[in-house]
Amino acid sequence: MSDRTFQEVLKEKTEQITEIVRSFLPAEEGKQRILFEAMNYSVLAGGKRIRPLLILETYRYLGGDPEREKDIVYPFLSAMEMIHSYSLVHDDLPAMDNDMYRRGKMTTHVAYGHAVGILAGDGLLNYAFETALKAKMLPGEQENVLRALRVLADKAGAYGMVGGQTVDVIGTGKSFTGEELLFIYKLKTGALLEASMMIGAILAGADEETVRAMEEIAADVGMAFQIQDDILDVTSTVAELGKAVFSDEKNKKTTYASLFGIEESSATVEKLTARALARLSEYGSNGQESVFLKELLMYLVHRTK
Amino acid sequence: MSDRTFQEVLKEKTEQITEIVRSFLPAEEGKQRILFEAMNYSVLAGGKRIRPLLILETYRYLGGDPEREKDIVYPFLSAMEMIHSYSLVHDDLPAMDNDMYRRGKMTTHVAYGHAVGILAGDGLLNYAFETALKAKMLPGEQENVLRALRVLADKAGAYGMVGGQTVDVIGTGKSFTGEELLFIYKLKTGALLEASMMIGAILAGADEETVRAMEEIAADVGMAFQIQDDILDVTSTVAELGKAVFSDEKNKKTTYASLFGIEESSATVEKLTARALARLSEYGSNGQESVFLKELLMYLVHRTK
Numbered sequence: 200m201s202d203r204t205f206q207e208v209l210k211e212k213t214e215q216i217t218e219i220v221r222s223f224l225p226a227e228e229g230k231q232r233i234l235f236e237a238m239n240y241s242v243l244a245g246g247k248r249i250r251p252l253l254i255l256e257t258y259r260y261l262g263g264d265p266e267r268e269k270d271i272v273y274p275f276l277s278a279m280e281m282i283h284s285y286s287l288v289h290d291d292l293p294a295m296d297n298d299m300y301r302r303g304k305m306t307t308h309v310a311y312g313h314a315v316g317i318l319a320g321d322g323l324l325n326y327a328f329e330t331a332l333k334a335k336m337l338p339g340e341q342e343n344v345l346r347a348l349r350v351l352a353d354k355a356g357a358y359g360m361v362g363g364q365t366v367d368v369i370g371t372g373k374s375f376t377g378e379e380l381l382f383i384y385k386l387k388t389g390a391l392l393e394a395s396m397m398i399g400a401i402l403a404g405a406d407e408e409t410v411r412a413m414e415e416i417a418a419d420v421g422m423a424f425q426i427q428d429d430i431l432d433v434t435s436t437v438a439e440l441g442k443a444v445f446s447d448e449k450n451k452k453t454t455y456a457s458l459f460g461i462e463e464s465s466a467t468v469e470k471l472t473a474r475a476l477a478r479l480s481e482y483g484s485n486g487q488e489s490v491f492l493k494e495l496l497m498y499l500v501h502r503t504k
Numbered sequence: 505m506s507d508r509t510f511q512e513v514l515k516e517k518t519e520q521i522t523e524i525v526r527s528f529l530p531a532e533e534g535k536q537r538i539l540f541e542a543m544n545y546s547v548l549a550g551g552k553r554i555r556p557l558l559i560l561e562t563y564r565y566l567g568g569d570p571e572r573e574k575d576i577v578y579p580f581l582s583a584m585e586m587i588h589s590y591s592l593v594h595d596d597l598p599a600m601d602n603d604m605y606r607r608g609k610m611t612t613h614v615a616y617g618h619a620v621g622i623l624a625g626d627g628l629l630n631y632a633f634e635t636a637l638k639a640k641m642l643p644g645e646q647e648n649v650l651r652a653l654r655v656l657a658d659k660a661g662a663y664g665m666v667g668g669q670t671v672d673v674i675g676t677g678k679s680f681t682g683e684e685l686l687f688i689y690k691l692k693t694g695a696l697l698e699a700s701m702m703i704g705a706i707l708a709g710a711d712e713e714t715v716r717a718m719e720e721i722a723a724d725v726g727m728a729f730q731i732q733d734d735i736l737d738v739t740s741t742v743a744e745l746g747k748a749v750f751s752d753e754k755n756k757k758t759t760y761a762s763l764f765g766i767e768e769s770s771a772t773v774e775k776l777t778a779r780a781l782a783r784l785s786e787y788g789s790n791g792q793e794s795v796f797l798k799e800l801l802m803y804l805v806h807r808t809k
Contacts, residue, residue, distance in 0.1 A: 230687050231667035233674060238662065289626060294618035313599035314673045317622070318666055321594060324626065325661035328633050332654045341646040348653075349637045356630035357543065361623055362536035368619045369538060382535050 205494045216248040216255070216276065223277040223330050237311040237319035238326065242284045245302040249499060250283055250395045251276035256492045257399025257413060260483040267402075270335040275347055275398050278331035282355050283391060285323035286364070292316060295368055327351070347398045354394035363387030375453040381422070384455075389421030409482055416496075419475035423468045423500045429454035430464050472500050510799045521553040521560070521581065528582040528635050542616040542624035543631065547589045550607040554804060555588055555700045556581035561797045562704025562718060565788040572707075575640040580652055580703050583636035587660050588696060590628035591669070597621060600673055632656070652703045659699035668692030680758040686727070689760075694726030714787055721801075724780035728773045728805045734759035735769050777805050 224242060225235040254276040255268070263272070291298040291306040292313070299309050308316025331351060334344050353359060363386025366379060375383070396413035405413070433456050456464045476493055483489050529547060530540040559581040560573070568577070596603040596611040597618070604614050613621025636656060639649050658664060668691025671684060680688070701718035710718070738761050761769045781798055788794050 225662060229667070230684065231662060231670045231691075234662050234667060234670040285626075289622055292622060294622055312674075315670065317594055317597060317599055318670050318673065321590075321625070321629065322662040322666045322670075324629055325657060325666060328653070328657040329661055332650065332657055336650075341650060345637065345641075345646060345650070348633070352630060352633040352637055356634055357530060357536060357539050357627040361627045361630060362534070362539060365536045365539040365620065365623050365627075368623065369617075379535065386536075 205491075205498065208491065209495070209498065212252060212255075213248050216251045216280075217243075219273050220248070220251065220277045220280045223274065223333070225326070233311065233315055234318055234322055237307055237315050238322050240310060241288045241307045241319055241323060242281060244304050244307075246280075246283075248280060250391050251280045252495065253392065253395035253417070254279055254399040254402075256495060257396045258403045259399075260479075260489055260492045261400050261403040261405050261409065262483070263399070263403030267337075267340075270337075271340060271344065272399075272402055274334045275331050275351070275402065278327040278351060279391065279395055279398070281323045281327040281330060282351070282360075285320045285327070286360060288316060288320040288323065290364065292320075324355075327355075343401050343404065347401045350394050350397045350401065354390040354397075359386055359390035359394070363390065377458050380453055380455060380458065384422055384425040385418065388425045389418050392421040392424075393417040412478060412482060416475045416478050419471040419478075420496050420499060423471040423475070426455045426464050426471075427468050427500050427502075429456040430461060430468070432456065433461060468500060472497065510796075510803065513796065514800070514803065517557060517560075518553050521556045521585075522548075524578050525553070525556065525582045525585045528579065528638070530631070538616060538620055539623055539627055542612055542620050543627050545615060546593045546612045546624055546628060547586060549609050549612075551585075551588075553585060555696050556585045557800065558697065558700035558722070559584055559704040559707075561800060562701045563708045564704075565784075565794055565797045566705055566708040566710050566714065567788070568704070568708030572642075572645075575642075576645060576649065576707055577704075579639045580636050580656070580707065583632040583656060584696065584700055584703070586628045586632040586635060587656070587665075590625045590632070591665060591696075593621060593625040593628065595669065597625075629660075632660075648706050648709065652706045655699050655702045655706065659695040659702075664691055664695035664699070668695065676757075682763050685758055685760060685763065689727055689730040690723065693730045694723050697726040697729075698722040717783060717787060721780045721783050724776040724783075725801050725804060728776040728780070731760045731769050731773050731776075732805055732807075734761040735766060735773070737761065738766060773805060777802065 220242060224239045227235045227239065229235070255272060258268070258272050259265075287301065288307045290296050291301060292308055298306050300306060304310075306316075307319050311319065328348075328351075331348055334340075336344055355361070357365075363383050367383045367387055370379065370383075393414045396417040397410050400410045400413045432454065455467070459467070475496060479493060479496070483492075525547060529544045532540045532544065534540070560577060563573070563577050564570075592606065593612045595601050596606060597613055603611050605611060609615075611621075612624050616624065633653075633656075636653055639645075641649055660666070662670075668688050672688045672692055675684065675688075698719045701722040702715050705715045705718045737759065760772070764772070780801060784798060784801070788797075
């Protein structure tokens, strides 16, 4: 990695992740072929593959056996990306955000019809568990695979991502209190990031204390990520229009930036990021992988849109 | 059971199943309370609890340890009912069958709104895996729990129920070939029945050959059940209106009865049922539970609507 930039390494790793995920996707055949096509379209429509990458890099950071990556880590990182993809497919539905385009492509329900859009989301969520359960375990690895499955399920569901999405959706058109906003950010965005670092840790054989630490680090990074998103929403509007419009305000959407202002928001991002990186330094090795995971977390927070 | 009718025993067992499932449902609290309410409403709106009952009765039929029912069977039978419930919630959505009522009650999206309807279905599917993963395993039970999880996931997804639902939905308004119809029946109706008997067998510690036999028995029963449904659709119309109207034909919906006629359909139901019961007799004990499982399968096929 020494003579390559972080961006170059990230690009290569992201492509590798996409190929791993692709290798687990269903063949487009059979009477339900349109369902498989819609599922694959949803997953392969692009994306930064942040969550699966976090699983793999946390696994490496904590000294997971490279020889076991293919058999036990690949199925989980693919499952994670499928869950992220399904959540976008259902979020885009007419009854939810009603988005026609995502990343410059038609959303799944637009490309395949409303009914198949719903079913492709269902199919992907279910297929995530089918995929994680393809983990090929050596004797003694069952316990950790079951722990990782529990984290995946718990963080994706009603106590995690789906719960956050619910509070977000039922509040559409109304303004949120700060407490509600933090709940949405923690569950809708944070939960899968937390699950990713936790699963990487569990599969690497980390103890419970380390797994909890990864959960807290990811929670900080997820919150910083989301607040930074709010800041970008304002500052990119400034760059485009020459004045701050708070574009989310057009939908009466409360954001961290609208509640607390840009300055305090930026300070919170810095505080959360610093705390996460300091905490992370207490764990793991000092090799190249260690450097990459920290850079990845920094990148996540400080990306431009 | 000797001095009670099958119907009395069935009623009691169904109520027991409902209480077990209820014990795993989420508490209705927290900011996403409406989501938990909608999930619980969907599961508790009624239903015969056939699939969870099949898990429990197959487990008992094959000599599963009564002492292990609570720890490892209850989570799975509850998970199965949650998956069945979520499939109904999403089938009822406007983009799918657009049903306002089910079992005399408002469907979930009517009662809680379209967005929460979608999210309650997602939440229930996800919660099914959270629930199955609550199985409390003794050393040595992990392998079978993982096998049961694989069956649950495989049969519920794109290669099972969701796949069957897709072919059904995309064909709405068109007529199906016999081959397509059997595909839909096998996947949309059969897959979860197959999974139920397989999971009961796996958790009882059955070998692979027995598990496959249970899959085939359930496949026969599921097909007989679905064809009987088609027959009832015609004969109940006869009883009501004095002539056969083939009510499904109003929606240009192909049924087994419309393709092959009542007589051949009835003969097929009898053939499939006899084969399933004969096969089942090759396995299991001869106690009271054995009698009940056979009566349950007969009841499933020969119920009136």
